[in-house]
Amino acid sequence: MSLLKEKIIGSAMQIFSQKGYAATSIQDIANDCGIAKGSLYKFFASKEDLLVEVYRSRTQVMFEESDRIKSNPELSPREKFVLQTHRQFEFFLEFKYSIKDFYELPMKEDGAFSKFLQQMRSQMLVNFAELMISVYGPEIEKHKWDLIALYTGILKEYMIMITLISSPFNYARMANFVVDRMDEMVAGIKKSTHEPILDAEVMSQFVARGMKGCHAPAGEQLHATLTKLMSSIEELQVTNARKSELHEAAHLLQEAAADESPRMVLVRALLGLLQSQHELVAIASQLERLYESKHTKLLT
Incomplete structure (x- = not known):
């Protein structure tokens, strides 16, 4: 340069x-x-391109620091987790206007900055996924995306508070506290029989698209979620009559997805039927958001 x-x-x-x-x-x-x-x-070529380069230079420092921590043979996996969490706090503090003034930044879906954010988010998710497996072992593979969602959610809220409150924070203590909470959540998830909220295949597609700087088309997301619904119904331990009823609802939802202007009264009724089966509540909620989003776009 x-x-x-x-x-x-x-x-x-x-x-x-x-x-x-x-x-x-x-x-x-x-x-x-x-x-x-x-x-x-x-x-x-533009102020937005310059903004992207500013962010890229700062995030590159973060990723390089993460690589140095990961390659340090003197640290245990958990010590690396704590140190990387500590550095996340420090990084966002150094660059805190990225949170404080975030809502004024250019966020057009096909804009340069939006594409960059998607790539950065995907890279961070990949790093966090590797980190979770290294710390907690391959047995949490099935739930790693849920754990990452919990981890990043905790970080985000603390970072927002850091930008809003002027009193000093002990970042080393905060990092240890966050990792302690992650230990507790992992222990609970290992004992749980519940299926993960975030589907591994859908998340892998999301990350792959993000690396390319593009959104997954809404129709593709809807198709993938309906496919997941069908397989989830097959795995249910219910009577054949109940399974047949749920299958019929799923097929009608597929027909509605193919319709350019689906009947939302019918869609909501079918989703309500699916949500009456507790194992399908999460996936039915995902479908509800996707159908409502499709319906809203048709009205605008």
């Missing part, structure tokens, strides 16, 4: 942090670098 390009990225990082993305102009950054605006455009 050229020295001038590094200078532009460093200037953008500082000014975005001070003024916010929306209030910062390309001219502000060019003035700070002591160059003409046209010279800046030789490196970055």
Whole structure:
């Protein structure tokens, strides 16, 4: 990377942090670098492209630090987990405007920044998946995506509080506390007979698409979830009459999915029938969100 390009990225990082993305102009950054605006455009076609590069440079530091921790032979898997959690807190504190001003950032579905976020999210999910298996063993493979959802949810809430509260936090203590809670949840999940909420095949497709910087089409998500519903019904320990009833509901939902304008009254009734079978509540809720999303798009 050229020295001038590094200078532009460093200037953008500082000014975005001070003024916010929306209030910062390309001219502000060019003035700070002591160059003409046209010279800046030789490196970055737009302010959004520059924002992507700012985020990419910071997240690259995070991933490199994660790799160093993972490759340290002196640390146990759990010690690596604690240290990586600690670094997550420090990283977001150093770059906290990314949370505080997140809602003003450009989030068009096909925009450069949105695609970058999808790639970054997928890379983090892959890293977390490897981390969970290394710490808790292959026996949690089936539930790893649920554990990652719980872990990242905890991190997110603490990070938001860090940005809002000015009092100092002990990040090492927080990291140990979070990992202790993960230990307890893993122990509980290992004893549980419940099926995972997040389907492994669907999550793998989600991550793969994210790596390419694209969303899974809504129709594809709906088809995959309906396929999962069919296989889940087959595994139920219920009477043949009950299974036949559930199968019929699933087939009618498939027909509704193929319809450009599904009858939502019928769809909701069928989903209600599925939710009356407790093993299908989670997947029926996923289907409800997908059908409602499809219906909303038709109205707009």
